[in-house]
Each structure stands twice: as structure tokens, then as C-alpha cells.
Amino acid sequence: MSDLASPRGPAGPRSVPPGGEAIDFVQLLTPDGARKRPAEYPLDVDADTLRGFYRDLVLLRRFDTEATALQRHGELGLWAPLLGQEAAQIGAGRALAPQDFAFPTFREHGLTWCRGVDPAQVLALFRGASLGGWDPAVHNLHLYSIVIGTQVLHAAGYAMGIQRDGHVGTGDPARDTAVLACFGDGATSQGDVNEAFVFASVFNLPVVFFCQNNQFAISEPNQRQSRIPLYRRASGFGFPGVRVDGNDVLAVYAVTRDALDRARRGEGPTFIEAYTYRMGAHTTSDDPSRYRPTGELEHWQQLDPIDRLVEYLLLTQTGDERYFAEIAAEADALGVRVREACRSIPNPLPESMFDHVHVEPHAQVDADRAWFRAYQSSFETAGGAA
Amino acid sequence: MLKEFRLPDAGEGLTEADIVSWRVRPGDTVAVNDVIVDIETAKSVVELPSPYAGVVVELLVAEGQTVPVGTPMIRIQTEAAVGADPDGGGRGNGSLPSGSGEPADSEGERTPMLVGYGPRVGAVSRRRRVEASAPAASAGEVSPQEVVAGLFRPMAKPPVRKLARDLGVDLNTVPPTGRGGVVTRQDVEAAAERAAAATVTADERVALRRETRVPVKGVRKLTAQAMVASAFSAPHVTEWVQVDVTRTVKLLHRLRRSPDFAGVRLTPLVMVARALLVAVRRHPQVNASWDEQAQEIVTKHYVNLGIAAATPRGLLVPVIPDADSLGLRELAQAISVLAKTARDGRTQPSEMSGGTITITNVGVFGVDGGTPILPPGQSAILAVGQVAERPWVHKGRVRPRQVTTLSLSFDHRIVDGELGSRVLADAAAILNDPGTALV
Incomplete structure (x- = not known):
């Protein structure tokens, strides 16, 4: 079937489930929970930090599934589930310094979680009771952007401001500031996003382009959007690109922290491709069974971001069944709280x-x-x- | 207390959904977020989780019913008092955005749930709680029932309404014929007459139970329309022939062992498709359609081969585009992909359009032949019967041979008996001796 690989035809249909081929990326924790130590990304985390990651992942997943259910209860107009992308978002969110500023898409519930936005504030937008939800200046987190890719230009612009205010490369860890621009694989095909790359490169801006490649631009598979791995596009713009296992919270944390540090030091932008998978629907209005190849979801379930951390916690004896049960109870309580908070969101005048x-x-x-x-x-x- | 769960808008702006199947029955205990019902919207099949924990008291809508968003679907008796969530855990902490400056109306009765973005006809809502002296209980909120009622409230003049009431006719059930969808006096009288005629005796009721009535919709409806359109516009002729396909069967066995065909599902249907494609190449006029408007016969110089498939959704005819350009291996692959997609119920409408000639494999049901009806716009369809061992005269002796029946229906406006016979005989000859395909 060499015609599929023809250099002149359109990008061929996907033949192998993503992840089925050997993907070359930075990984610190294998799906079996084995720890890898790549030299470029040294990471030493203590037991509390590890447990913190686990708690974040579990509570975030619970919040997300609860919100999906609330949409089905008729309590939300819409919801964009993040199921499967927890590690990518928590890893990136926890790498931020307090003074950093992040620009999310509408699926970045892990980022709002890390930036201290109350889940009910996130739900208010999806309930149609708020035009935004939170004060960006309080949380150093821009509002969710609904139009694909717009926030990436905003992020580049914000980074220009930081640079002109002199908050880059001073060596003062409390002052130097970086910007995290979140977007998905589909957004890399947008003009705005590419313009942002150009500006970031030319002005050497303190911005980290954090792309969650969740394999689908709604229903369009990533293989049909790009002939080369997304992270390799960065070299054409003139800054480094790196691909990281997006289901490995440690790897995403290490790689993002490194890129943010680089930005704060004034060494310019980095493109991170967090290679992950959206296990749920694009939004609650979408039916992924219409475009998802058979077996693909099952394949990615083997690579679940939470499972591998459980294995690692058990292996290193940093977590045991009692601890997991504690977190599960906390998640249940969060579920109830989210439900009640959602139902009591006031209708605005x-x-x-x-x-x-x-x-x-x-x-x-x-x-x-x-x-x-x-x-x-x-x-x-x-x-x-x- | 007794809670009702109303059909939510599972997409954005959907107004109705079909109830596909209930997962619970009255008496069942459900927890929050247990899946209780599958619904099908214009967009997808969706599982709905229960917002309440408790015991199912009553299902208010039946499977198969199409109901508007906002319709109460189920009643659940919750165990605890208002607000206390039976599955335990913390309280809402109310750290909410205070954008509106309006207090949350958390007094016992919570605000009615959203029913989606769908049209809210009669949007006469006056949310003037500011002025309402007491903590008004849902003052002026339009309830979902009102929205639904507002959507469908039939239009009729007051005397006609009175007439309907007097005659016991539900205006909601009367098809309006008046200008602008108004129900007229005649409409009501006609409905009353129909109702009288429909009043059945006890005996008739017993008889009724001996039958099941299913509304015609979905694939069944489309199939019926296509069949009627075809059967009563194209004069059908069917011819058939029995053929000894032992050599084809042997060839299949040989090919299956060949490394070139490793991993490919080779079936007699693939060989029949191949034989038909060769026959069409020799007689292109059979691959044509009748353009009634232009009064022209359109001969296609490509073959989009339809394969009729029995699927969970009913009869579907997915199409292999440009089947004449495929080698045997690609053809076999295309057929197996198409069959699997159809069986999984994932065939898209675009994959069923544009067929120029079709094969229907009735042999899989253990029958020999039939008089297939043409898919609209096509001029020939070939039915393949079962391949079975039969006594057959072979080289002067009666031998057990692998025999099948081919039945070809064609549109007699386009295809004469001679052409139809040649196509059928050619396909049969190739299956009888695959070597003749080379000629």
C-alpha cells in the first residue's frame, strides 16, 4: 500500500493507532510505573509532591466526570471533558511559578484547578450564568478562549508586555516571569497560532507554547493535519521543540518547568508537544464513536495517566491502599460539593x-x-x- | 421526597430526543450518576445518568417515544430531606462568583433546571425578584412544562376550542388545515368522527393484542420509499441461471493459501463481484441509469458497486466506489471493510450514495434465488444464492458439484432481454471457469 505514503497526495488516512508505533518522547514514568531518568530532564520530587500529583489527578478527573454528568442532568449547557489529559494539564499547571501567567483553552480544567479557581466558577460559564467565571488578574489565568487558537496570540502579546516591563532575565526568581500558552493539535493549523510563533521567535519572548496533542481536532485525526510531528515545526520558526509523554505527569512537569525557566532567564520560547489522548468526547455535543477507530480507546486506556502513578507510588511505598481510599473519599466529597455548587449558581440579573x-x-x-x-x-x- | 428528571438538551440546541431504552424499572434503587436511560438525539445516542439517589417510582415516557426537551421522564423517590445528599460528603461551600450581586435562591426549592438552548417560545419570563417582597418561590420563572406547552399549544378560535371540549377531542392531536396552522371547526369534527370510528369493541381489542404495531421510521422508512420508488417506476425483469462453481471454489482455496492474500478475507461473494465487474466491462450499457427529466440514458464509465447488507439498523447498501479499478485483493479488502462497518452500524450516508450496480448476497440466508428490486437509479442488481453441493452432470456423469444460482433483475427500459442475458451468462461462465475471465 505504498500509495498511502506517496509524497504528492494528501496526507494519508491513519493506518496505525497513535501510540501503536514507537513514539519518541521524553518519558520519566512508563505505563508500568517504572521510573526513567533522562539526563536532560533531571527531576527529584519528594513523597509529598508525588502524592500531591496523585491527589490532583484523581480530584481533577472526578471534577471532570461530575461536570459531564451535570450536563446530562440538564444542569449545564455544554461541557468539554478532559478525560485522559489530566497528567498533561497538572504537570504543566504545577510547573508554573506564582507570578507566571497562563492562557487556557476551554478544556484546561486542570489549569484552573492548579491556579486555585473554584470548580463552581468554571461551571458558571458552562451553565450560561457567567460570561467568564473568574478574575484573570487574581489567578494569573486568562479566561477560557472558545475560538480556537486566539489565546496564543494574546499570550505572545502578554509576553511582550512582560519583556518590556523588564521582568525577564533579572535573575530574581520572584520577579522573572514566563507565559504559558495552551492550545491543542488542531490549533496548530490556525493562522493566529503561527503568527504567535513568529512574534515569539523574532522578539525572543518569554513564552512556552504548550500544545496538548490529544490526537483529534474534533473529529479530524492528527495524522491528517501534519506530515511531521508537531514539535518539529518549532525548528522552522527558530526555537526548540520537544515532545513529551502527555500521560506522564512527571515528564510533563519536568519538561514544562525547564521551558518556563528558560523563558524567565530570557532565552526565548519553547514549543512543547504533550502527546496524549482525549478519551472522552470533544464536547458533550459530540459523538466520538463516529470517527474513532475501533480499539484505539482501549489502547490508550492501557496508557492511563493515573494508573502508572498508582503503580509508582506502590513501588516506591509512597502511597498505599489506605491513602488511595482517603483520596477516593475526598473525590466523592468533591463530587457532591460540585453538584450542589452547580445547582446553586445564581442566575445573573x-x-x-x-x-x-x-x-x-x-x-x-x-x-x-x-x-x-x-x-x-x-x-x-x-x-x-x- | 419525589423528584422528577426532565429530558435535558444533550447537545446544543436540540429540541427533542427518542427514548431508546430504559436501564431501570419501577422499584429499582439508583445512585447519583447511575445510567438510567439511553436516548437518541439528532446527533448521537447518549446515556443519561440519574441526578438523584433513591427508588424509581415511575417511568413517564416509553421506549420508542420521541419527546421534547423538558419532558418529565422518570419519578424518583429520594430518601432524605431536601438538600441532604444521600451519598454523603461535604456541603457546597458557596464560594461562587458574585457577578450579579444577586443572592443565590437556595431556599428549599432550587431553581428549575436548565432545559438547554432550544427555542423558548412564549418567553414572557419576568425575573423581577428584586421587587418581589417575600423570598418568592420561583416567581415568574417559566417552568419547562410551560415552555413545552407553549411550544405546542395548538391554535384555534374560542368557539372551536369549546366545540373540541364538548366533543372530547384533544386539540393537540388534531392536524390543523386552517391558514397558518389554525385548527378549524371541520378539523375538530373530522377528528371526532375518526375517534368514533376507532372505538373498538372488546373482541377487536383481543384481536389487536395478536398484532404488534411499530411506527415506520429510520432505515425502514427509507427502504420502503426506495423500494416503492423503484418498483413502480422501473419495469423489472428477472432472469436466473444455475451454475457449477466448483472451479471457483477450488481457486478460492488456492488463493487463500497464497502469501499474496495473507490476511485478506476471500469469500465466494468476492469472486461473484469480480465476475460481475468483468461482465460489466464487456457490456457497459448495463451499468446505466434512466434520466427521466432529460429523457436520456446515462451510461457510466465507472462502476460504483453496491453490496446489500443486513445490519442491526436494517437493510443498507454501502457502495465501493470505482470497484472496476480495484485488483482482486483490494476488492476483497474493500468488501470486508464495508461489511464490518455496516455490521457495526457505522456506515455513513455518504458511503451509501452513488451506486451504479448492486449485488445482494441472499445465499448467506440459505436460499437460492429471488427477484431483487433495483436500488433507485440503477439498472441492474444481481442476487447470489447459496453455494451448495448438488448432483450435477459433469463430464458425462452425475457428480456432487458446488452449485449456485444467480438471479439478475434489470430495468427493462434500458436493458433488453438480450443484454441482460449476456451479462448474466458471462458472469456465470466466469464463475464456472474463472480462466475465461482472462479472455
Whole structure:
């Protein structure tokens, strides 16, 4: 079937399940829970940090599955599940320094988790009760971007600001700041994203491009979007690219930490391709069984990000069944709390839509708000009995 | 307390869904997020988890029913008082965004659940809780039932409404014929007459139980439309021939052992397809369609080969595009992929369009032949019977030989008896002696 590999035809249909071929990436923890120590990414983590990663992964997964269920309960308009991508997001999120600023997609629930955003604030957006959910300046986390790839340009712009404020390369660990730009494999085909690469490269910006390759741009497999592994595109723009096992929380943490350090030192951008898999639907409106090759999900379930950490914790005697049960109980409690919090999210007043148009008071907006308020109250006096 | 779970919008902006199957029955105990029902929306089949823990009291909608978003589906008796979640754990801590400055109405009754982005006709909601003196219980919220009722409230003039009430006719069930979808007096009277006629006696009811009535929809409906369209527009002729295919069967055995065909599923159907493709190459006019509008016969210089398949969804005819350009190995692969996709119920509509000639393999059901009906727009369809050992005169003696029956239906507007016979005889000759395909 050499015609599939023809250099002139369109990128061929996928023949092998991803991961079925030998993928070359940075890995610190194999799917069996064996520890690898690549020289470029030294990582020593203590038992508490390890357990912290486990707790993050389990609670995040619970939050995510609970939110998916809440959509099916009719409590959310939509949800974008992250099932399978927990390690990629927790690894990257935990690598951030407090002063760093991150730009998420709408699936980065692991990032909101790491940045201290309350799960209910995340749900408010998907319930249609909020236009954003949290104050980006409080959490150093931009709002979820719905349009694919826009946030990557924003991140490059923010990094330019940091650079011009002189918060790069001073050697002061509390001052030097980096930007984390999150996006997916599909976004790498967007013009905006490539523009961001150009600017980041030319201005040597303190930004880390963190691409979660979850294998599908909604239904379009990654093999049909790129002829070369995504991380290799970075070299064409003039900065390093690295591929990491996205289901290995230790590897993602080590690689992202390294890239953020580099950015803070003023050595410029890095492209990270976290090679992972979206085990759930694109969103609750999607039916992945229509495009997912048979056997692929089962293959990736063998590579589950949580399972391998359980193995490692057991092997190193940093976690035992009692500890796992504790975390499971905490996850159950989180599930209940998320459910109740979701159901009690208040419906916003219609006029609250004027609240965030401008930071400063604005005469035109005030006039609009006053008119709208009068309009609303006109109904009450006129139509109470209708 | 008794809780109702209403059909949510499982996609964005869906208005209805089919109830596919219930996973629970009245009396069953369910926990939060246990899957209780499968629904099928315009987008996909979706499992719905229970929002409540408790005992199922009643299923309010039946399997097979299509119901609007917001319809109560199930009643669940929860064990505990309001708010106390039976599966234990912490409280909501209420650290919520306070964007609106409005207090959460957490007083006992929670706000009605969302019912999706679907159209909210009669959106007369006045959410003026600010002015409401007491902590008003869901003041002015439009309940999902009201939304649904608002969506479907039939239009009729007051005297007609009264007439319907007097005659015991439910206006929701009356097809309107008036301008703009208004139910007229005549509509109501006709409905009352139909209702009277439909009143069945006890005897008839007993008889009714001896039959099952299933609404015609989905694949069945499409199949029926296609069959009627074809059977009553194209004059069908069917011819058949019995053929000794022992040599083809032997060839199949040989090929299966050949390393070139390792991992390929070689079946008699593949050989029949190949034989038909050769016959079509010799007689291209059979691979044609009738253009009624243009009053033209369109001969195709490509063969998109349809393979009829019995699937869980019903009869489907997925198509192998440009089958005439495929080698035997590729053809075999294409057939096996297509069959598997069809069996898995994953055949896409685009994979079923554009067929130019079709094979139906009735032999798998252990029968010999039939008079297949043409897929609309095609001029020939070949039915393959079972391949079975039969007494057959071979080289002057009666021998057990592998014999099958081929039945070819064709559109007599396009294909004359002569052409049809040649195509059938050629295909049969190739199967009888595969070597003749080389000629």
C-alpha cells in the first residue's frame, strides 16, 4: 500500500493507532510505573509532591466526570471533558511559578484547578450564568478562549508586555516571569497560532507554547493535519521543540518547568508537544464513536495517566491502599460539593451584562444600563397578569 | 421526597430526543450518576445518568417515544430531606462568583433546571425578584412544562376550542388545515368522527393484542420509499441461471493459501463481484441509469458497486466506489471493510450514495434465488444464492458439484432481454471457469 505514503497526495488516512508505533518522547514514568531518568530532564520530587500529583489527578478527573454528568442532568449547557489529559494539564499547571501567567483553552480544567479557581466558577460559564467565571488578574489565568487558537496570540502579546516591563532575565526568581500558552493539535493549523510563533521567535519572548496533542481536532485525526510531528515545526520558526509523554505527569512537569525557566532567564520560547489522548468526547455535543477507530480507546486506556502513578507510588511505598481510599473519599466529597455548587449558581440579573464592558465607568454604558433597567421594569407594571 | 428528571438538551440546541431504552424499572434503587436511560438525539445516542439517589417510582415516557426537551421522564423517590445528599460528603461551600450581586435562591426549592438552548417560545419570563417582597418561590420563572406547552399549544378560535371540549377531542392531536396552522371547526369534527370510528369493541381489542404495531421510521422508512420508488417506476425483469462453481471454489482455496492474500478475507461473494465487474466491462450499457427529466440514458464509465447488507439498523447498501479499478485483493479488502462497518452500524450516508450496480448476497440466508428490486437509479442488481453441493452432470456423469444460482433483475427500459442475458451468462461462465475471465 505504498500509495498511502506517496509524497504528492494528501496526507494519508491513519493506518496505525497513535501510540501503536514507537513514539519518541521524553518519558520519566512508563505505563508500568517504572521510573526513567533522562539526563536532560533531571527531576527529584519528594513523597509529598508525588502524592500531591496523585491527589490532583484523581480530584481533577472526578471534577471532570461530575461536570459531564451535570450536563446530562440538564444542569449545564455544554461541557468539554478532559478525560485522559489530566497528567498533561497538572504537570504543566504545577510547573508554573506564582507570578507566571497562563492562557487556557476551554478544556484546561486542570489549569484552573492548579491556579486555585473554584470548580463552581468554571461551571458558571458552562451553565450560561457567567460570561467568564473568574478574575484573570487574581489567578494569573486568562479566561477560557472558545475560538480556537486566539489565546496564543494574546499570550505572545502578554509576553511582550512582560519583556518590556523588564521582568525577564533579572535573575530574581520572584520577579522573572514566563507565559504559558495552551492550545491543542488542531490549533496548530490556525493562522493566529503561527503568527504567535513568529512574534515569539523574532522578539525572543518569554513564552512556552504548550500544545496538548490529544490526537483529534474534533473529529479530524492528527495524522491528517501534519506530515511531521508537531514539535518539529518549532525548528522552522527558530526555537526548540520537544515532545513529551502527555500521560506522564512527571515528564510533563519536568519538561514544562525547564521551558518556563528558560523563558524567565530570557532565552526565548519553547514549543512543547504533550502527546496524549482525549478519551472522552470533544464536547458533550459530540459523538466520538463516529470517527474513532475501533480499539484505539482501549489502547490508550492501557496508557492511563493515573494508573502508572498508582503503580509508582506502590513501588516506591509512597502511597498505599489506605491513602488511595482517603483520596477516593475526598473525590466523592468533591463530587457532591460540585453538584450542589452547580445547582446553586445564581442566575445573573440581565443587566449584569453591562458590568464588564469597560474597566472604568463609561457614560454610554451607564446610559444603556439605565435604559435597559427602565425597559425591564416597564414589563412588571404593565404585564403582571398576562 | 419525589423528584422528577426532565429530558435535558444533550447537545446544543436540540429540541427533542427518542427514548431508546430504559436501564431501570419501577422499584429499582439508583445512585447519583447511575445510567438510567439511553436516548437518541439528532446527533448521537447518549446515556443519561440519574441526578438523584433513591427508588424509581415511575417511568413517564416509553421506549420508542420521541419527546421534547423538558419532558418529565422518570419519578424518583429520594430518601432524605431536601438538600441532604444521600451519598454523603461535604456541603457546597458557596464560594461562587458574585457577578450579579444577586443572592443565590437556595431556599428549599432550587431553581428549575436548565432545559438547554432550544427555542423558548412564549418567553414572557419576568425575573423581577428584586421587587418581589417575600423570598418568592420561583416567581415568574417559566417552568419547562410551560415552555413545552407553549411550544405546542395548538391554535384555534374560542368557539372551536369549546366545540373540541364538548366533543372530547384533544386539540393537540388534531392536524390543523386552517391558514397558518389554525385548527378549524371541520378539523375538530373530522377528528371526532375518526375517534368514533376507532372505538373498538372488546373482541377487536383481543384481536389487536395478536398484532404488534411499530411506527415506520429510520432505515425502514427509507427502504420502503426506495423500494416503492423503484418498483413502480422501473419495469423489472428477472432472469436466473444455475451454475457449477466448483472451479471457483477450488481457486478460492488456492488463493487463500497464497502469501499474496495473507490476511485478506476471500469469500465466494468476492469472486461473484469480480465476475460481475468483468461482465460489466464487456457490456457497459448495463451499468446505466434512466434520466427521466432529460429523457436520456446515462451510461457510466465507472462502476460504483453496491453490496446489500443486513445490519442491526436494517437493510443498507454501502457502495465501493470505482470497484472496476480495484485488483482482486483490494476488492476483497474493500468488501470486508464495508461489511464490518455496516455490521457495526457505522456506515455513513455518504458511503451509501452513488451506486451504479448492486449485488445482494441472499445465499448467506440459505436460499437460492429471488427477484431483487433495483436500488433507485440503477439498472441492474444481481442476487447470489447459496453455494451448495448438488448432483450435477459433469463430464458425462452425475457428480456432487458446488452449485449456485444467480438471479439478475434489470430495468427493462434500458436493458433488453438480450443484454441482460449476456451479462448474466458471462458472469456465470466466469464463475464456472474463472480462466475465461482472462479472455
